[in-house]
Amino acid sequence: xxxxxxxxxxxxxxxxRDDAEGAFIAAYDPRDYDPIAVTVDxxxxxxxxxxxxxxxxxxxxxxxxGRWALPGGFVHSVRDEEDLPDAAVRELSEETSLxxxxxxxxxxxxxxxxAPAALARVHLEQLGTYGAPGRDPRMRVISVAYLAFAPELPxxxxxxxxxxxxxxxxGSLGLPDAPGAGQRPGTTRRLAFDHARILADGLERARSKxxxxxxxxxxxxxEFTIPELRAVYEAVWDEELHAGNFHRKVLxxxxxxxxxxxxxxxxxxxxxxxxxxxxxxxxxxxxxxxxRPGREDEIR
Amino acid sequence: xxxxxxxxxxxxxxxxRDDAEGAFIAAYDPRDYDPIAVTVDxxxxxxxxxxxxxxxxxxxxxxxxGRWALPGGFVHSVRDEEDLPDAAVRELSEETSLxxxxxxxxxxxxxxxxAPAALARVHLEQLGTYGAPGRDPRMRVISVAYLAFAPELPxxxxxxxxxxxxxxxxGSLGLPDAPGAGQRPGTTRRLAFDHARILADGLERARSKxxxxxxxxxxxxxEFTIPELRAVYEAVWDEELHAGNFHRKVLxxxxxxxxxxxxxxxxxxxxxxxxxxxxxxxxxxxxxxxxRPGREDEIR
DNA sequence: TAAATAGTGTCTTTGAGACACTATTTC
DNA sequence: GAAATAGTGTCTCAAAGACACTATTTA
Numbered sequence: 001x002x003x004x005x006x007x008x009x010x011x012x013x014x015x016x017r018d019d020a021e022g023a024f025i026a027a028y029d030p031r032d033y034d035p036i037a038v039t040v041d042x043x044x045x046x047x048x049x050x051x052x053x054x055x056x057x058x059x060x061x062x063x064x065x066g067r068w069a070l071p072g073g074f075v076h077s078v079r080d081e082e083d084l085p086d087a088a089v090r091e092l093s094e095e096t097s098l099x100x101x102x103x104x105x106x107x108x109x110x111x112x113x114x115a116p117a118a119l120a121r122v123h124l125e126q127l128g129t130y131g132a133p134g135r136d137p138r139m140r141v142i143s144v145a146y147l148a149f150a151p152e153l154p155x156x157x158x159x160x161x162x163x164x165x166x167x168x169x170x171g172s173l174g175l176p177d178a179p180g181a182g183q184r185p186g187t188t189r190r191l192a193f194d195h196a197r198i199l200a201d202g203l204e205r206a207r208s209k210x211x212x213x214x215x216x217x218x219x220x221x222x223e224f225t226i227p228e229l230r231a232v233y234e235a236v237w238d239e240e241l242h243a244g245n246f247h248r249k250v251l252x253x254x255x256x257x258x259x260x261x262x263x264x265x266x267x268x269x270x271x272x273x274x275x276x277x278x279x280x281x282x283x284x285x286x287x288x289x290x291x292r293p294g295r296e297d298e299i300r
Numbered sequence: 301x302x303x304x305x306x307x308x309x310x311x312x313x314x315x316x317r318d319d320a321e322g323a324f325i326a327a328y329d330p331r332d333y334d335p336i337a338v339t340v341d342x343x344x345x346x347x348x349x350x351x352x353x354x355x356x357x358x359x360x361x362x363x364x365x366g367r368w369a370l371p372g373g374f375v376h377s378v379r380d381e382e383d384l385p386d387a388a389v390r391e392l393s394e395e396t397s398l399x400x401x402x403x404x405x406x407x408x409x410x411x412x413x414x415a416p417a418a419l420a421r422v423h424l425e426q427l428g429t430y431g432a433p434g435r436d437p438r439m440r441v442i443s444v445a446y447l448a449f450a451p452e453l454p455x456x457x458x459x460x461x462x463x464x465x466x467x468x469x470x471g472s473l474g475l476p477d478a479p480g481a482g483q484r485p486g487t488t489r490r491l492a493f494d495h496a497r498i499l500a501d502g503l504e505r506a507r508s509k510x511x512x513x514x515x516x517x518x519x520x521x522x523e524f525t526i527p528e529l530r531a532v533y534e535a536v537w538d539e540e541l542h543a544g545n546f547h548r549k550v551l552x553x554x555x556x557x558x559x560x561x562x563x564x565x566x567x568x569x570x571x572x573x574x575x576x577x578x579x580x581x582x583x584x585x586x587x588x589x590x591x592r593p594g595r596e597d598e599i600r
Numbered sequence: 601t602a603a604a605t606a607g608t609g610t611c612t613t614t615g616a617g618a619c620a621c622t623a624t625t626t627c
Numbered sequence: 628g629a630a631a632t633a634g635t636g637t638c639t640c641a642a643a644g645a646c647a648c649t650a651t652t653t654a
Binding site for chain 1: 335336337338375377381382383384426428429431432433434440442444585587595596
């Protein structure tokens, strides 16, 4: 352990430390720690046209100029000290025209954080940190990846450092374990850095989270129908679900959804009765969980 | 996104990048990224005397001198570029006398990694990253936390920067949601930095992992009995489990354990037949899972 | 011999999934 | 009217948990 070495910029906001802080300032040696660039990258997912999309930006600068990448960038620490989830929200709005007002609420700092904004209620949680030497050709960069679930949002506009920003169907990316994997690999848009791995990890996290949390509602409007919720599960899991059993199951899980008493104005575009409207309930975990069907093989 | 700025130390190991790498070197501006110190901290868990213990070190330097903390320290990036899991293993062995030879195997970089060494087979996985401004009074420090599951190990010796290193029962720490919470809070050993939060997150992760992965076997010797495995669950969950039902359940999950055909030499110290010996099976997920009993309340 | 424990049998309840069916809406 | 969909009823099978019971070992 060498967190005990050196002192620079003692932070006046820190109010839970021992005294005798001044003593070790003299012992500070900058070579004792290695400065490393820290970035955040965001896997932002949404449902469009019934399939799962991820927000990608086309890089406007080297390295990987012209290649597509996850939105992200360096964490600010000198000019303004920002928290990691704040940096993720900032990058998400900087890179695109998406405005995500409202501050993230986080119980556990490394855990989930939700941004219940006026316009967009986006769920944000930490995905993992990627720091292998060589993952950035320029220098040692450690990237803290965040995962965002968003309801359907407008088309993004490119940010300052990106040529373009776009919602891209994840099935078109030819990822190893992606829901829509298995199509012509020639069409594959190869992502910059190790972003294909980060995206794959984010997708697996999203699929898993839908099993035991009510986060599928984060992909929906504030009021939604059970069939809309089912479409979210089908898009993320890339599985067709039995409408009747899904309906009964959702209503049987305490706190998953609560009824508004209303129905939609119109039935489905190809017929059918008008479905009822629901809001997200107060459950934080689904009990019992909604398990993905047919995973007996992926277990070994 | 500003990962497109600047270039320093282009890494020759990186073989999957665009050409025209030279062009942007001239555009490098060190002020475009903010150097941040990166540390790793390890929540190392083991079972001793039937209860869950965590490895703590007593800090030998300010800040928080004399306080207990998770083992950890700065990631090396200048003198030798090390990967994050390597840094976690190094800190774990540096801080204590524990020798963890063998290199971590990791499928997903941000995911789990196991160190199947000769002496100690330790499971290592990334827990999360903690980077709030002010969490270290000296400077901006971002800590990547790792979670380790170890079988019973010898008492550690203190490392260079620590006064002491010790396996501490987690129940004695008075954590908000710890298994052994609820005892006199005056005895609480307050941890340095935000390590109480990191430890609490690690404990919750461990409890959850035991539900749907076979990682309880990582706390056991290579050959173990079902009652020993049950003791692991009882220690981590702080719940008494029904011996008969647990036994049948473990054997019914495909790939959880496999029989060695042998039994122990002696029965329990207070009587009973000699239990059979098992090895860890080849399952990576438990299906169906072993769910913690009585969690209906923690769901909202 | 008494007490403790390993391991199995059995019953009940819950839940998942297959299937059928009715009612409602759109084209 | 035809087709599609929302929502419910019902049946079967798997699994969790409660409880009982036997066999084996230690003190």
